Amino acid sequence: MPYLDIASDFRPYYEIHDATDPWEASETIFFIHGFAESSQAYYGWLPNLSRRFRLVTYDLRGLGRNKPVDASFEYSSDLMAKDAAHVMEKLANGPCHVVAAKSGSIIASRLAVNRPDLVKSLILACPVGAPTNDDWVGHIEQHGVRSYARWTMPSRLGLGASDAMLDWWSDLMGKTAPSTAYAYFRWVTKTQPIEDLKKIDCPILAIMTTPPPEIDIGSGQLTATNFKLAASQAQVVVIPHDCYHISAVQPDACAREALAFIASLSQPLKT
Template sequence: MRARLDTAASNTCLAYQLDDFSDGWLNAPHVMLLHGIAESAAAFNGWVPHLARQYRVIRPDLRGHGQSAALQAHETLSVASLADDVQQLATELRLERVHVVGAKLGAQVALELAQRQVPWMASLTLAGVLISPAAALSKWLGQWNQLLDEEGVEGWARATMPGRMGGALPSEGLAWWTQYMANTSAITVRACFQLIAASQEPRALEQIRCPTQVIAPVQPGPSSQFNQQPSLDEIRRWLARVPDAKLVELSADSYHIAATHPDTCATLTARFIKEQTS
């Protein structure tokens, strides 16, 4: 089911996809999947068959993405404002217990919600996360803005795709993701670049109380110019600050493992959620 909801508190309209193939007599928990920059709910299509039989899967389009409200010129985005949108969506849908999954930008939003200790958040899974986007990516933002100016979103997506996906996808897969991301407005992508520049390592990771799982690649990333994959040592460093957290190592060389390894990531997530609900 595809729907749009006006979130009065944040003054925007969010589109979301609900996938529910659970038995009608069961009170199936909700799982919310939060996507990355220049993506939408469709980024998690490969996850849905693994989750929607047991859970009610909600896939929002973040503000400025997919079918949600478009950004206006010079409108800004922040992780906090995107988290406000999601929090208001959960409130208006009257969600009581939600297992949240975040990838890339969605991981930043999910971490923000976890640090707020929102009462409906039952667990957190991160599949592709940079704990400080500013530290990891700011060195490239000048080049990325130039690519955006000269070649549009498609040119930027194409140039950065190898550093995002590693060697996991065939050329047809890289082409599909390039075209898919190119559907996003340049206004949104530029606002996301500004968000990246402002997004430092969270200060309140110790305040996260929900069980947390981080799925991370262990193989060296590509030698391409825009390799975005963080080191395992870096992930272990900040994950040690989260009280109830575990690291799951995935045999992959891509930063965007939610896209390159959807079946494995979704299976690991379903297993983790089951542990929290058994």
């Protein structure tokens, strides 16, 4: 399996998906996944985009097929953005369009602030603020990461998700070591992504949804309104659904919105 030699404590797993015409120059889309996931989380996006773009996915530090971190490990937004920048510099042909989902949007936003030279645009699916659900750690301590994932899955995927879908995503997230989960939670609950959004100059697309009140999405979820207040230049697309992980539930629709957004960036301005 392909791993990058970046540092002794960070050898991330990565994949490149490229079905573009080999005689044509192509832009790169770089993907950042969310908590307790891996690059597998974008399986539904890839077929829609790989014919037009070179796609790079990787597993975040401590997650996916990478080595877990200790519970005492100090994650930070700057470290995670630096990790992403290292992977981009190794695998991308210049600046990229960056797709991120859930807490991956926190990393992508800091990347755009710290390394604007690497980011052509941001496409943030179900972007989050700082999660604050203290019950998560206690549940993992008692029952494990997979049980936590399955417990929170109806709000992630919606009440209509099949048992097979719920199990697949629970199995994916359940591969995360509890030590990594503890360290990740300690970092992500202290982040202030709204402040980063205010500093970003590149074009932004936010793909969001509108779960009904009975769906508990947690206090850290951003709404279309407060996202636009923070990033006034952003385009916001709302895909109605009784979930918040729209990237997982509607990957085809999300990929189509991403394609249309990127295409719009190259169109001349109307006068």
